[in-house]
Amino acid sequence: MKLKLICIIVLTGFISSFVVDEMVELVYPSYFPSPAYNFSNNQLTKSKIELGRALFYDPILSKDNSISCASCHSPFNAFAHTDHDLSHGIDDQKGTRNAPALFNLAWQSSFMWDGAINHLDMQALAPIAHPKEMNETIENVVKKLQTTSLYPDLFKDACGDSKITGSKILKALSQFQLTLVSANSKYDQMKMGEIEFSEQEKNGYQLFQKNCNSCHTEPLFSSFEFANNGLSVDTTLNDFGKFTITKIVSDSLLFKIPSLRNLSFSYPYMHDGRFKKLNDVLKHYTQLDHKNKLLTKPLQNPIELTSNEKTDLIAFLLTLDDQSFVFDKKHRFPRNILLQNTNKN
Amino acid sequence: MKLFFTLLTLFSPHFLIAQTSSFFISFTPTYNGVPMELEKAYGSDSLKIETLKFYISDISFFNQEQQWFKFQDGYQLLDFSNELKTGKSYGAPSYFSYSHIEFDLGVDSLTNVSGAMEGPLDPMNGMYWTWQSGYINFKLEGTAANCPTRKNEFTFHLGGYQAPYAGKQRISLPIENLPSTRDIEIEIPIDELFQKINLNDNNEIMSPCATSVEMAKILASVLKIKNN
Numbered sequence: 001m002k003l004k005l006i007c008i009i010v011l012t013g014f015i016s017s018f019v020v021d022e023m024v025e026l027v028y029p030s031y032f033p034s035p036a037y038n039f040s041n042n043q044l045t046k047s048k049i050e051l052g053r054a055l056f057y058d059p060i061l062s063k064d065n066s067i068s069c070a071s072c073h074s075p076f077n078a079f080a081h082t083d084h085d086l087s088h089g090i091d092d093q094k095g096t097r098n099a100p101a102l103f104n105l106a107w108q109s110s111f112m113w114d115g116a117i118n119h120l121d122m123q124a125l126a127p128i129a130h131p132k133e134m135n136e137t138i139e140n141v142v143k144k145l146q147t148t149s150l151y152p153d154l155f156k157d158a159c160g161d162s163k164i165t166g167s168k169i170l171k172a173l174s175q176f177q178l179t180l181v182s183a184n185s186k187y188d189q190m191k192m193g194e195i196e197f198s199e200q201e202k203n204g205y206q207l208f209q210k211n212c213n214s215c216h217t218e219p220l221f222s223s224f225e226f227a228n229n230g231l232s233v234d235t236t237l238n239d240f241g242k243f244t245i246t247k248i249v250s251d252s253l254l255f256k257i258p259s260l261r262n263l264s265f266s267y268p269y270m271h272d273g274r275f276k277k278l279n280d281v282l283k284h285y286t287q288l289d290h291k292n293k294l295l296t297k298p299l300q301n302p303i304e305l306t307s308n309e310k311t312d313l314i315a316f317l318l319t320l321d322d323q324s325f326v327f328d329k330k331h332r333f334p335r336n337i338l339l340q341n342t343n344k345n
Numbered sequence: 346m347k348l349f350f351t352l353l354t355l356f357s358p359h360f361l362i363a364q365t366s367s368f369f370i371s372f373t374p375t376y377n378g379v380p381m382e383l384e385k386a387y388g389s390d391s392l393k394i395e396t397l398k399f400y401i402s403d404i405s406f407f408n409q410e411q412q413w414f415k416f417q418d419g420y421q422l423l424d425f426s427n428e429l430k431t432g433k434s435y436g437a438p439s440y441f442s443y444s445h446i447e448f449d450l451g452v453d454s455l456t457n458v459s460g461a462m463e464g465p466l467d468p469m470n471g472m473y474w475t476w477q478s479g480y481i482n483f484k485l486e487g488t489a490a491n492c493p494t495r496k497n498e499f500t501f502h503l504g505g506y507q508a509p510y511a512g513k514q515r516i517s518l519p520i521e522n523l524p525s526t527r528d529i530e531i532e533i534p535i536d537e538l539f540q541k542i543n544l545n546d547n548n549e550i551m552s553p554c555a556t557s558v559e560m561a562k563i564l565a566s567v568l569k570i571k572n573n
Contacts, residue, residue, distance in 0.1 A: 038459075038460070041459070041460055042460065042461075116476060116477040116478065117477070117478045118457070118458045118478040118479075119458060119459070119460040119461075119478060120460070121460035121461035122460065122461065122468070122473070122478050125468055125473065125475040126475050126476050126477075128475070129475035129476070130475070130476065137471075138468055138469045139469045139471065142469050165463060165467050165469060166461070166467045166468045166469030166470075167461040167462055167463045167466075167467045167468070167469075168463075170460075170461040170468065171460075171461050174460075174461075245477055246507075247510075247554060
């Protein structure tokens with residue numbers, strides 16, 4: 001009897017040391033395309049996602065421990081930054097671009113307004129190293145995390161080894177961000193046949209399909225291509241978009257087409273946050289200068305909208321707000337982990 | 346028995362290698378043929394090197410134009426921060442001989458778009474650009490009296506994986522006199538490299554561009570086998 005018990009204990013110990021972690025499948029609606037992210041190189045697990053969430057909210061990633069990813073990407077703004085047109089980083093320094101909302105990143109294969117980053121894993125290096133954002137190096141983040149009482153254990157739980165590396169940090173941050181799936185807006189409920197659109201929303205949907213869908217393509221509301229939507233160059237910033245990275249002249253003034261989900265939460269709009277209201281955006285699209293040869297094709301035909309049609313189009317855009325995403329507790333500041341950290345230190 | 350042996354040779358090259366002798370492939374930065382120490386001044390321009398780091402991979406050995414052997418051991422990051430010469434040991438059967446070698450200097454485009462990786466490719470090695478994706482294939486930093494910059498510093502971060510600014514170079518070096526140890530010492534003649542670039546117009550490369558590709562080609566052209 002005693003022997004049997006010991007056997008069972010040994011066996012469970014043996015099994016639990018193998019079943020390190022709970023695998024997590026990314027859940028998304030059937031009408032979404034397959035994700036672009038290659039999960040086979042970074043299989044989602046419960047503890048890696050939690051580790052990534054802790055890192056995302058922890059200012060330890062910045063030089064003076066003052067700025068976290070969430071300082072510029074707040075959950076309540078669909079992970080954008082609404083107070084500022086241009087982002088604010090360390091020592092309250094202003095950046096040159098508006099912090100974009102973060103969701104459905106698993107379907108994107110180039111990142112930043114100019115496509116500077118080719119993989120979600122590598123994205124975090126940019127804000128960490130940026131002198132006006134977190135002004136830190138990944139080498140030093142590794143060193144800092146290794147000396148905390150919290151992180152070596154979290155990495156051990158998640159990766160099976162308490163030795164922290166740059167790659168593990170980046171992959172964990174990806175894991176958390178990959179779980180930021182926004183797919184439960186009124187539009188999604190309509191697609192699932194759970195609800196019906198009002199007459200106004202239906203009309204707005206048609207106007208959208210006619211005028212906007214070629215770039216802001218359903219169901220993610222972006223083709224994730226680069227385009228020129230006719231914004232004039234802000235001469236205080238002189239931002240030429242994709243050209244900055246590729247140095248190919250025809251890429252000049254091309255910016256990544258952003259998703260139109262969650263617009264109520266993620267204002268102000270455009271790469272420099274120049275528009276505060278959706279009305280301003282529609283005004284821009286209906287007053288484009290059609291002599292501008294740089295405008296991307298579909299916009300070379302004028303968009304004409306009556307004021308009623310504008311209202312309808314906005315009513316449709318608002319069906320893309322996803323409250324359940326924005327208020328999802330799973331995406332918030334992980335009190336249980338990070339406050340325990342402050343107690344421990 | 347015969348079958349068993351064939352199977353072994355097929356499936357466990359390591360078994361074979363373990364039975365045989367090893368040889369060393371090393372890289373040495375030199376000035377007028379003399380191994381260079383970091384932080385030490387050389388020549389009339391007091392050329393000093395502070396950082397020298399680069400990636401190599403895909404080392405292949407050829408005998409009379411036929412490929413003999415290829416080491417698929419991933420990327421090596423050679424870092425001269427504490428040493429005059431650095432490299433790696435390889436094991437191969439003792440009858441294994443070669444008349445020229447080839448290798449990649451830099452990181453290929455597939456690896457450049459595949460996300461975070463461990464070991465030599467971990468971005469914490471300081472060989473990855475941050476504001477823009479891509480590995481730095483080759484990093485050379487230092488000072489020279491004739492360099493018209495603040496503190497006479499030059500900074501060359503050569504990389505890029507996308508056309509037209511893809512920087513990876515395939516290096517091919519003939520070996521005239523293979524020593525009996527089969528060791529190969531590859532020289533990076535820094536003096537020759539600096540003869541071919543003009544520090545007045547080219548002293549800082551921090552992202553992929555036409556100049557970075559041009560310089561990667563110059564670098565590839567000066568590499569040579571010592572005592573060949």
